[in-house]
Amino acid sequence: MEEGVKSVERAFQILERVSLAKNGIGVTELANELNMYKSTIHRVLSTLANLGYIEQDPETERYKLGYKLLEMSSRLLSNLDIRREAMPYLQELVDLTNEVVHLVVLNKGEVVYIEKVEGSETIRMHSRVGNRAPVHCTGVGKAILAYLPEQQVREIIRQYGLQPHTPHTLTSIEDLLHDLQKVRQRGYALDLEENELGITCVAAPIFDHTGAVVAAISVSAPTIRMQRERLETLAQQVRNISDKISARLGYRSE
Numbered sequence: 020m021e022e023g024v025k026s027v028e029r030a031f032q033i034l035e036r037v038s039l040a041k042n043g044i045g046v047t048e049l050a051n052e053l054n055m056y057k058s059t060i061h062r063v064l065s066t067l068a069n070l071g072y073i074e075q076d077p078e079t080e081r082y083k084l085g086y087k088l089l090e091m092s093s094r095l096l097s098n099l100d101i102r103r104e105a106m107p108y109l110q111e112l113v114d115l116t117n118e119v120v121h122l123v124v125l126n127k128g129e130v131v132y133i134e135k136v137e138g139s140e141t142i143r144m145h146s147r148v149g150n151r152a153p154v155h156c157t158g159v160g161k162a163i164l165a166y167l168p169e170q171q172v173r174e175i176i177r178q179y180g181l182q183p184h185t186p187h188t189l190t191s192i193e194d195l196l197h198d199l200q201k202v203r204q205r206g207y208a209l210d211l212e213e214n215e216l217g218i219t220c221v222a223a224p225i226f227d228h229t230g231a232v233v234a235a236i237s238v239s240a241p242t243i244r245m246q247r248e249r250l251e252t253l254a255q256q257v258r259n260i261s262d263k264i265s266a267r268l269g270y271r272s273e
Contacts, residue, residue: 026063029053029059030063030066030067032053033049033053033060033063033064033067034067034072034073034084036049036052036053037049037082037084038084040083042081043079043081044081044082044083045082046060046061046064046082049064064082068085071085071086072084072085072088073085074086101122101133102122102133102134104268105122105134105234105236105267106134108260108263108264109122109136111263112236112256113137113138114138115256115260116253116256117139118138118238118239118240118244118253119135119137119138119238119240120136120137120236120237120238121134121237121239122135122234122235122236123157123159123235124234125154125163125234128154128175128178129151129152129153129154129160129179130152130153130154130159130160130163132148132150132151133148133234134148135148152214153182153214154175154179155179155181155188155195156184156185156189156210156214157222157237158208158209158210158221158235158237159208159220159237160235161202161209161222162202162208162222162223162232162235162237163232163234164195164202165199165200165202166226167232169196172196172199173192176195181195185212185214185215185216187212187213188213188214189213205254207254207257208222208223208235209221210239212242218239218240218241219240219241220237220239220240221237221238221245221253222236222237222238223236223254223261225261225265227265227269227270228268228270228271230270234264235261236257236261236264238253238256238257
């Protein structure tokens with residue numbers, strides 16, 4: 020291995036080890052753990068410190084990560100494309116369920132479908148990439164609403180109303196808020212023929228690196244295929260996939 024490549028490898032080994040030390044770490048400890056000479060450790064640390072990737076506590080003389088890394092990671096996270104990052108996981112969910120999978124975002128008080136992946140069990144639905152839908156009667160809409168401030172939820176409903184799409188649509192703000200509370204408790208939302216008769220959906224929210232809800236995914240199928248036992252299985256699968264996408268966007272649950 021060329022010396023330049025070795026130096027880069029050492030730098031990343033040191034960075035990774037420093038990142039694990041909450042209270043910082045010293046040169047001797049690093050040398051022992053990484054099996055490197057102290058002189059090598061000190062030289063690499065000095066270079067990284069000059070570049071802003073490492074900082075040294077003047078009192079303890081221990082090293083910790085610098086804010087330059089935070090700046091870089093913030094730029095990375097802000098540039099992530101939800102649709103592109105989610106696509107492999109949407110396909111994974113289709114492979115697991117063989118049902119229609121949607122990815123949506125909230126825009127001006129409505130959900131917008133930005134991706135739709137179908138399994139072999141195709142169904143007739145109104146959804147199409149680029150279409151908009153109400154938040155109060157869709158699983159994806161409720162999955163997003165549940166993690167917004169109540170004042171914002173009320174403002175959206177004030178503007179768009181609670182138009183009944185089927186006899187099962189929730190048409191009072193009190194019923195909707197109660198349903199959103201259940202969404203937060205179990206981690207997923209249900210659309211029990213509230214938007215389209217004969218169609219049941221289970222949805223889960225997606226969070227970004229700031230902890231804000233930024234999207235939602237769902238599995239949709241004919242109600243006849245959505246019996247209670249399967250619905251519970253699908254809910255767990257949807258939650259697992261939404262967690263993977265959130266992690267990909269930098270979200271870290273407490």
